[in-house]
Amino acid sequence: MTREIPKNERVWAKGKVIHVQALERHTDLRALNFHCDWLLRNPNAKEIVFVIEDGFRIFPNMMAPLASLFCFLESVNVKAKIHINHRTFTDCYAHSPIRCVEREKRADPSNVVWEYRSASELELLIDWVVSNLYRKVPSQKNTLLALEYCLSEIMDNVLRHSKDQAGFFMYSLQRGDQRIAVAIADQGIGIKRSFADTSYRPLSASDAITLAMKKGVTSSADGAGNGLWTTTEIITKNTGQLTITSGGGAIYYNKSLGKVDTYDNAPTIDPEWPGTNLDFQLDFQTAVDFAGLWGELPSPINTRAERLENSEDQLVLGIKDQSFGTSTRESGRDVRVLAANLLRTHPTELLLDFTGVTMISSSYADELVAKLYIDDTLENVRNRLNVTGANATIELVIADAIRSRAKP
Ligand SMILES: Nc1ncnc2c1ncn2[C@@H]1O[C@H](COP(=O)(O)OP(=O)(O)OP(=O)(O)O)[C@@H](O)[C@H]1O
Ligand SMILES: [Mg+2]
DSSP: OOOOOOSSEEEETTTEEESOOOSSSSSHHHHHHHHHHHTSSSTTTTEEEEESSSSSOOOOOOOOOOHHHHHHHHHTTTTTEEOOOHHHHHHHTTTOEEEEGGGGGOOOOOOOOOOOSSSHHHHHHHHHHHHHHHHOOOOTTTTTHHHHHHHHHHHHHHHSSSSOOOOEEEEEEETTTEEEEEEEOOSHHHHHHHHTTOOOOOOHHHHHHHHHSTTOSSSSSSSOOOOOHHHHHHHHHHHHHHEEEOOOOOEEETTTEEEEEOOOOOOOSOSSSSSEEEEEEEETSSSSOOOHHTTOOOOOOOHHHHBBOTTTTTTEEEEHHHHSSSSSSHHHHHHHHHHHHHHOOOOHHHHHOOOOOOOOOOHHHHHIIHHHHTTTTTTTTHHHHHEEEEHHHHHHHHHHHHHSSSOO
C-alpha cells in the first residue's frame, strides 16, 4: 500500500532523521507520528534521530504527546536521539519528563512535562498543581474546583483505561494568568480499543470518542461513565476549547468558532497503542455553575477548603504554615489570592490565624490584610474576614495598614 506523505513543511524526515522545525499545530503532530510510524516499520530500526529546531512556541498540547511518544519509543527499544537547538524546548523537559517526587526541585509546576505512573503520584501532582494555582491565580467561583475535577478525571482515565504505564501532563498560564491551557497524553490502547470487550460497537475512532463523552458510557464494571461527560460539560460551557485525539480519530470543539469538527484516519505510531491526547483551556474569570451544569448531581466536594474548616465551620488560614515568610509583598500577595479564592467560593467566615508568627512587615500586612479588606468584589468581606492569634505588635501593624487603605 502506498502511503501519502503529509504535506508539512515544519516536520519532515530524511533517512532516519526527523526534523522538527515547529510543533505548534495538530497537523505537525500528525506528520511527526507519520514519520515515526514509517521508520518503525523497518524491523531493524534501532534509533530515530530527532532534530528540534529553534524558534517555535512551546505548547502543552504538543509537548505532552511528544513526551509520550519518546517514552513509547523507549518501551519498544528504539533509541530516540534528540538534538536540541531550542532552549525553551530544553526547559520544558519533553525529552525527559519530571516525576512528581522531584517536585521540590521546582518552585513552579507550570510549563514543564510531568510524568505519573500511579494513583498516588497522580494525587500528589494534582494537589501540588492546584495548591500552587490557588495562590497564584485569582479565580471566579468554582473555576479552580472545576479544574481540579477535570484533571482528576482525565488523568485517572489514563491509569484505569489506557493500559499504558505512564501519563504525561503539562499546563501553562496564558493571557496574564487568566487562562490555563492543559494537556494530558498517553500512548495506550486508545478509546476505540477500550470498548473492545463491551457491547458498544463504535464505527470509527472519532465515533468512539463521541461515545465515551456521553453521560453514563463506560467500558468498565466499576465506572459510572460520567468522567468525560462532566469534563466536557465544564469545558464547553467555559472556554469551549477542547480537543480529544485518540486512536487516529479526533474531536475538536471550538466555541468561539461555534463548531465541532471530527477527524479520522490520523497517522498513529502503532495501531495497537495509538494513545489518547486530551487538551483544553479554562478561563479563571468565568465562574462555573455546577448546579446549572449537572442539575440534580451533587457538586464536587472541595476537600481543600474542608481541610481548613474548624468546628464552627469557619475557614482558618494558618499564616505560619501557609505563608512563605511574612516580610515581603510577594508572600502577602500569595496568601491574599488564596484567601480571596476561598472567600469567593465559600459563603463562610475566614480567619487569618497569626499564631506562632512573631512579626510581619507593614507591606506584608498591606498586601494581605488591607487589600483583602477593601476588595469589594468579595461579598460582605468586611464582616467575613477576621484576624486571630496575632500578638499586640502584629495587631498594631495590621490596624495601621487597614487604616491607610480604608481611608475614605
Ligand atoms: N485515556 C484513555 N484510554 C483509553 N480509553 C479511555 C481513556 N479515557 C477514557 N477512555 C474510555 O472512555 C470511557 C469513558 O470514560 P469516563 O471517564 O467518562 O468514564 P469511566 O472512567 O468509565 O467512569 P468514571 O470516570 O465515571 O469513573 C472509559 O470507560 C474508557 O472506555
Ligand atoms: Mg473516568
